[in-house]
Amino acid sequence: MRPTLPHLFWLAATIAGLQPLAAALTIAEINGNRYLSPYSGQSVTNVTGLVLAKGPNGIWIRSTTPDDDPATSEAIYVYSSSVGASLAVGDIISLSGKVSEYRSSAAYIYLAEITSPTGVKVLSSSNTVTPLVIGKDTLPPPTEQYSSLDNGDVYGLPNNVANISAVNPVLKPAEYGLDFWESLSGELVTVRGAQVVGRPNSYRDTWVVGDYVTTGRNSHKGITMSDKDSNPEAIIIGAPLDGTKNPTTSKMGDTVEDITGVVQQTFGFYYILPLTAIKTATSASSVAPASTLESKGSCKGITVGDYNVENMNPKSSHLPKVAAHIVNYLKTPDILFLQEVQDNSGATDDGTVDASETLKALASAIKSISNVTYDFTEVPGIDNEDGGAPGGNIRQAFIYRPEVISLYKPNPGSATDANEVLSGPELKFNPGRIEPASPAWTASRKPLVAAWKAKGAKKPFFTVNVHWSSKGGSTSLHGDARPPVNGVVDRRMLQANVTGSFIAAILAKDPSARVIAAGDFNEFAFVQPMKTFSAISGLRDLEDVVNIPKEERYTYSYDMNAQRLDGMYVSPALAGAKTRYEHVHVNTWANAAGEVSDHDPSVALVNVCGCA
Ligand SMILES: *[C@@H]1O[C@H](CO)[C@@H](O)[C@H](O)[C@H]1NC(C)=O
Ligand SMILES: *[C@@H]1O[C@H](CO)[C@@H](O)[C@H](O)[C@H]1NC(C)=O
Ligand SMILES: *[C@@H]1O[C@H](CO)[C@@H](O)[C@H](O)[C@H]1NC(C)=O
Numbered sequence: 001m002r003p004t005l006p007h008l009f010w011l012a013a014t015i016a017g018l019q020p021l022a023a024a025l026t027i028a029e030i031n032g033n034r035y036l037s038p039y040s041g042q043s044v045t046n047v048t049g050l051v052l053a054k055g056p057n058g059i060w061i062r063s064t065t066p067d068d069d070p071a072t073s074e075a076i077y078v079y080s081s082s083v084g085a086s087l088a089v090g091d092i093i094s095l096s097g098k099v100s101e102y103r104s105s106a107a108y109i110y111l112a113e114i115t116s117p118t119g120v121k122v123l124s125s126s127n128t129v130t131p132l133v134i135g136k137d138t139l140p141p142p143t144e145q146y147s148s149l150d151n152g153d154v155y156g157l158p159n160n161v162a163n164i165s166a167v168n169p170v171l172k173p174a175e176y177g178l179d180f181w182e183s184l185s186g187e188l189v190t191v192r193g194a195q196v197v198g199r200p201n202s203y204r205d206t207w208v209v210g211d212y213v214t215t216g217r218n219s220h221k222g223i224t225m226s227d228k229d230s231n232p233e234a235i236i237i238g239a240p241l242d243g244t245k246n247p248t249t250s251k252m253g254d255t256v257e258d259i260t261g262v263v264q265q266t267f268g269f270y271y272i273l274p275l276t277a278i279k280t281a282t283s284a285s286s287v288a289p290a291s292t293l294e295s296k297g298s299c300k301g302i303t304v305g306d307y308n309v310e311n312m313n314p315k316s317s318h319l320p321k322v323a324a325h326i327v328n329y330l331k332t333p334d335i336l337f338l339q340e341v342q343d344n345s346g347a348t349d350d351g352t353v354d355a356s357e358t359l360k361a362l363a364s365a366i367k368s369i370s371n372v373t374y375d376f377t378e379v380p381g382i383d384n385e386d387g388g389a390p391g392g393n394i395r396q397a398f399i400y401r402p403e404v405i406s407l408y409k410p411n412p413g414s415a416t417d418a419n420e421v422l423s424g425p426e427l428k429f430n431p432g433r434i435e436p437a438s439p440a441w442t443a444s445r446k447p448l449v450a451a452w453k454a455k456g457a458k459k460p461f462f463t464v465n466v467h468w469s470s471k472g473g474s475t476s477l478h479g480d481a482r483p484p485v486n487g488v489v490d491r492r493m494l495q496a497n498v499t500g501s502f503i504a505a506i507l508a509k510d511p512s513a514r515v516i517a518a519g520d521f522n523e524f525a526f527v528q529p530m531k532t533f534s535a536i537s538g539l540r541d542l543e544d545v546v547n548i549p550k551e552e553r554y555t556y557s558y559d560m561n562a563q564r565l566d567g568m569y570v571s572p573a574l575a576g577a578k579t580r581y582e583h584v585h586v587n588t589w590a591n592a593a594g595e596v597s598d599h600d601p602s603v604a605l606v607n608v609c610g611c612a
């Protein structure tokens with residue numbers, strides 16, 4: 001199938017008796033103003049350009065006859081491991097070759113390139129090569145939307161309703177981030193005033209933003225996603241072209257020296273491949289402020305923590321560090337919702353499901369540095385039925401300070417007992433799991449619900465500890481599918497319903513019941529499962545209750561974005577003016593070596609007396 005434009009060009013060229021198709025096209029004509037080249041698959045001759053940079057597998061050239069359309073990139077990658085050998089940066093060359101669209105996965109956007117170059121001629125040498133400064137010599141990068149195919153929301157449902165590679169939309173680089181970076185494909189650019197927004201990945205690729213206009217910047221200079229703003233202005237800096245290596249120690253808030261490199265779609269993202277390794281200019285603090293919240297030692301003000309402790313078992317090397325976080329940063333809350341507590345044998349797949357040794361080890365580590373005593377409660381699941389690392393049997397658990405709170409009429413359920421709300425309200429099983437047989441929880445963690453008596457309180461309060469299914473199978477924000485695939489979102493919708501319905505049953509019996517639901521929801525507050533959860537449960541998001549600025553709403557760092565996967569929701573009785581809530585950024589601010597868990601913990605202060 002042949003695109004229309006070159007077909008007409010061919011006719012016109014033939015009728016006019018001019019040179020045959022695709023002779024001496026400009027680079028802008030080869031790229032066109034869409035994602036895919038109108039000449040893909042065709043041979044081109046005498047393409048002229050200035051050599052901008054050389055890499056191990058090719059060179060990047062920029063047109064010497066640019067147009068004035070910002071949608072058409074003036075540069076292109078020439079793929080060949082040998083073409084660069086006899087060329088120097090600054091040469092103006094002409095060459096022939098084949099226009100190709102390349103991607104290594106069907107989930108990725110294509111890269112336009114010229115392959116199998118022949119007839120390479122150097123027309124002149126030692127020309128000046130000037131990079132385009134992003135936001136100065138280019139349009140400013142769009143700060144909110146990624147693609148015209150996202151219908152305004154990269155997390156909207158349904159997702160994957162279109163692929164960029166199939167629709168091939170006209171680029172609107174002033175409006176859409178992916179269009180912006182695509183319109184610079186192959187260009188040599190400089191990011192000035194660059195700031196790191198998250199830890200490098202295992203290849204040392206590092207997300208940054210420049211000194212151009214950005215939105216969502218948090219107080220630590222990371223970039224936080226929010227409803228309909230997932231930060232396309234950030235760009236990932238990949239492997240340096242000169243073979244040097246990016247630092248492994250970068251972290252949110254570090255500044256780096258100006259970065260110059262070529263824009264390249266590769267590994268499913270728009271990258272800048274820098275000429276040389278990025279250099280740290282200033283290093284941000286990794287010491288996050290500790291929680292300011294203090295328990296009143298009674299129902300008048302209990303502190304409630306939440307922490308995904310990332311696959312913790314009794315022998316985990318990070319267990320003492322988590323204990324130190326709980327003591328020094330969370331200030332030993334009266335109750336702590338934990339997720340990812342592994343069984344006593346960790347990820348050894350030996351049939352063990354009990355996690356009492358893990359919880360004792362944590363309590364003992366806390367005691368040894370604080371003299372604070374914690375008790376714990378959990379409901380072990382059935383071996384390998386709750387997801388996570390095989391044999392690890394991760395589960396939620398509560399640890400609590402018995403001098404302040406205790407289980408209300410304890411009556412632990414088994415793995416298969418479905419908890420019920422009895423009149424009172426009180427729980428049939430305390431603690432117990434919510435609908436463990438529901439298909440919502442196949443190979444996933446059942447919510448753990450418990451009722452508690454706080455010192456001085458007349459009625460119990462309720463806690464629901466969740467760890468919903470993770471986003472496995474998601475496609476990236478830079479991927480071909482639009483809106484991107486939000487992996488397993490249908491499952492989280494079911495989980496929102498089942499969890500929410502149980503909480504609604506408590507509030508149906510007593511609208512003034514004190515309920516706290518917290519944990520790793522594996523979903524963002526503004527995405528449908530969380531809206532459904534809030535609507536069905538009748539709980540309010542504590543971030544809204546205490547009005548945390550939207551830029552500070554994060555507990556996790558992923559790709560470019562600081563984001564909130566962990567949340568705390570409370571019933572109306574706990575949403576009063578004296579309620580407090582803080583995220584403690586002990587992990588998102590850390591560099592790779594200092595990261596203890598992949599999630600930040602949070603702490604709340606609530607009055608659970610029930611006497612307002
Ligand atoms: C190739 O392009 C250069 C620069 O655009 C031009 O001077 C030259 O005449 C062209 N040669 C051919 C064979 O088309
Ligand atoms: C988008 O492409 C992927 C990968 O080829 C495919 O699985 C998916 O069905 C496509 N989506 C649409 C809407 O065509
Ligand atoms: C440790 O706590 C116990 C009560 O739990 C108290 O009796 C004892 O004095 C404390 N010791 C220190 C050193 O604070």
Ligand SMILES: *[C@@H]1O[C@H](CO)[C@@H](O)[C@H](O)[C@H]1NC(C)=O
Nearest residue numbers: 493494497498501532535536
């Ligand atoms: C929740 O689940 C119930 C029962 O499966 C279903 O009838 C209801 O439509 C669901 N509600 C929402 C909002 O998904």
